[in-house]
Amino acid sequence: MVISSVPENVRLLIAGYGAAGRAYAAGFRAQGAEITAVDPYADTKAQEAAQTDGITLQCKLPDDLDRFDLVIILSPAAASLDIIRQLAARPGTCPILDLTSSEPGIMRDAHEILGARFVDGTVLGAVGLGGVATPMVFAGSCAGEVAEILRPLGCKITCLGGAPGSASVLKLLRSLFMKGLEALVIETQLAACALDQSEDLGIALSDLAEVDMPAFLAEMLRTHPKHAGRRTHEVEAAMTLMRNAGFRPVMLPATQEVFSRTARLGSGPDASPTIALQWLDRHLNPEHEVNRATA
Numbered sequence: 001m002v003i004s005s006v007p008e009n010v011r012l013l014i015a016g017y018g019a020a021g022r023a024y025a026a027g028f029r030a031q032g033a034e035i036t037a038v039d040p041y042a043d044t045k046a047q048e049a050a051q052t053d054g055i056t057l058q059c060k061l062p063d064d065l066d067r068f069d070l071v072i073i074l075s076p077a078a079a080s081l082d083i084i085r086q087l088a089a090r091p092g093t094c095p096i097l098d099l100t101s102s103e104p105g106i107m108r109d110a111h112e113i114l115g116a117r118f119v120d121g122t123v124l125g126a127v128g129l130g131g132v133a134t135p136m137v138f139a140g141s142c143a144g145e146v147a148e149i150l151r152p153l154g155c156k157i158t159c160l161g162g163a164p165g166s167a168s169v170l171k172l173l174r175s176l177f178m179k180g181l182e183a184l185v186i187e188t189q190l191a192a193c194a195l196d197q198s199e200d201l202g203i204a205l206s207d208l209a210e211v212d213m214p215a216f217l218a219e220m221l222r223t224h225p226k227h228a229g230r231r232t233h234e235v236e237a238a239m240t241l242m243r244n245a246g247f248r249p250v251m252l253p254a255t256q257e258v259f260s261r262t263a264r265l266g267s268g269p270d271a272s273p274t275i276a277l278q279w280l281d282r283h284l285n286p287e288h289e290v291n292r293a294t295a
Contacts, residue, residue, distance in 0.1 A: 009034055010149060013068045015083050016075035017042050017050070017057060020099070020127050024074060026053045027132035031153040036062070065092025070149050077102040084110045084118075095142045097121050103172070104165035111164040116141045120164035122171035139166035187251045194247035218273040225268025225276050232259040
C-alpha cells in the first residue's frame with residue numbers, strides 16, 4: 001500500500017467499521033493518517049481488511065481519547081447517541097465529528113452532551129464511489145478546525161455558519177430530491193416495460209446527457225407557476241396511457257397533484273426562479289409567511 005505524506009501524523013479514531021467506516025479508514029490510512037477503528041460487531045472479514053490496510057481494529061472504545069486528533073462516528077444512526085455519551089464520559093478534548101446521517105434533533109442532542117467540540121457532518125454522495133473525496137458539509141463551532149484536519153487527507157468540505165443540526169437538514173433535503181428521483185426512475189422503467197418500450201426509453205431521455213442540470217432545474221422552477229395548468233393535461237395523458245397498459249403508477253398521481261395544486265392558484269409569474277419560488281412559497285407555505293412576518 002502506497003502511503004503519501006500528511007502533516008504531523010494525524011491520529012483518527014473511527015467509531016464504526018461498516019461499509020462507510022472501512023472506506024474512510026482505508027482512504028485516510030492511504031494518505032498517511034494513523035487509524036484506530038472501533039466496532040464491536042466486526043467479523044473476520046473486517047478484521048482481515050483492517051490488518052491489510054494497516055488499521056488498528058478494536059471491539060470497544062479506548063478508555064482515553066487524549067492521544068487522538070479527531071473522533072469520527074460512522075456507526076448506524078441508531079447507535080450514535082449512545083456512542084456520544086460514551087465519548088463524553090472519557091478523558092480527552094479532541095473534536096468529535098458525527099457522519100451518521102442522524103436526524104437534526106439527534107445532532108442537537110449530541111451538541112448538548114458534548115458542547116462546542118461536537119460537529120454535525122453529512123456526506124453528499126456515495127462514499128463507495130467517491131471515497132474520501134466525496135463532498136461533505138459540516139456545522140458547528142469546531143467545523144473549521146475539523147475541516148483543517150481532514151482536507152489534507154483528500155476531503156472536500158463545506159462549512160456552514162449554522163449550529164449542529166444544520167448539516168443534517170441539508171442531508172434530508174438532498175434525500176427528498178435524490179430518493180424521489182430514484183422512485184421516479186424506477187416507476188418510469190417499469191412503465192416502459194409495461195408498454196414494451198424499454199429499449200427505446202433511452203431515446204426519449206437522450207437529451208439529458210447534454211443538459212446543464214442546475215440550469216435545467218432552475219428553468220423548471222421558473223416556468224412552473226405560469227405553465228402548471230397546461231402541463232397538468234400532459235400528466236393526465238400519461239396517467240391514462242399507464243392505466244390502459246395495466247400499470248398502476250405511484251409517483252404519477254403525486255405529480256398530478258403538484259401540478260393541479262399550482263394550477264388552481266391561477267397563472268403565476270414567469271420572470272425568474274427566485275420570483276417563482278417566492279410566489280409558490282407565499283401561496284403554498286402560508287405558515288412560513290406568517291412566521292417570517294412576525295420574526
